[in-house]
Amino acid sequence: MSTKANAGRSPRPITGRTVLLYFVSFFGVIFAVNFYMVRVAVSSFSGVETESAYKAGLSFKNDVAAAHAQDALHWTVEAALQHGDAPGIVITARDAEGQALMGLLPEIRLAHPTDKRRDVPLEVVELSPGRFRSVTPMPEGQWDLVIGLNRDEETVFRSKSRIVL
Template identity: 40%
Template sequence: MASRSDRSTPLTGRMVLAMLVAFFGIVIGVNVVMMKLAISTLPGTEVDSAYSASLGYEKEIAAARAQDARRWQVEAHIERGAGGAAVVQVNARDASGNPVSGLTFQGRLERPADKRADQDVALAEVGIGIYRGTAEAIAPGQWDLVLEGDSSGRRLFMSKNRVLLN
């Protein structure tokens, strides 16, 4: 009667080589798939070129100082409806508390983790110093609300605030 070890195939060099090639082939294949998925879902960068962004840094500082000197009081309110649309309302007042009228306000809802979900919100003046706009299909979660107020092509106001929408 033959024992079990007599019936089994002996382990040869070719079999060991085939097992090693199969093992590393699977590992490399999984790594390639994971790399492709990671690259295709990468949301992107904040700026395309850090050098060109740094060139405008002094202008941004000057604009922020001029904005602080105006002492405007700009309040934003966001309300997300059941259908996913978000209504953004901005109330702008000058240093004396008078409504600021005649500005062109632009809003943008930015996803902190995924720039592909960013949406622009066109704000129209619906009353003296009151600007309102709607963004469609806003998912719940954290967003950055970026507001820019322009007059005659010159930016007079800019803010960026983190908001949580339910």
């Protein structure tokens, strides 16, 4: 069955040059897409969680000692998410007897679970002794809430918990 357009035309022969052109074009497209994907992957996430695993390993003993010292204090530190007109996180810190802790400087941040570059430090105000509220707008998503309570330039309490905003 032939049409008028194809009636006088003979089929085009497949030559070595045509096969080479198709072959090079096919792998050229594959190479270009792979190059683009690798570039996007490397620029969006480096894959490095700690800058120096060796130094992190050396400080492990200090971290364990700080955790034992923190447990010995028997403090209760609670974080609550406030909704409404002024959303924020309210942190309440109490000692073993239930008394509000005074003289603490909080360092609170939302740590992104996979990319340290997206961490958000939260500015806080002290509502009353041992009670703090974040005033920084918080982005939605899944975050690690990192609470550090400092006294005289020393971190006396540290916690990390996963939250969803």
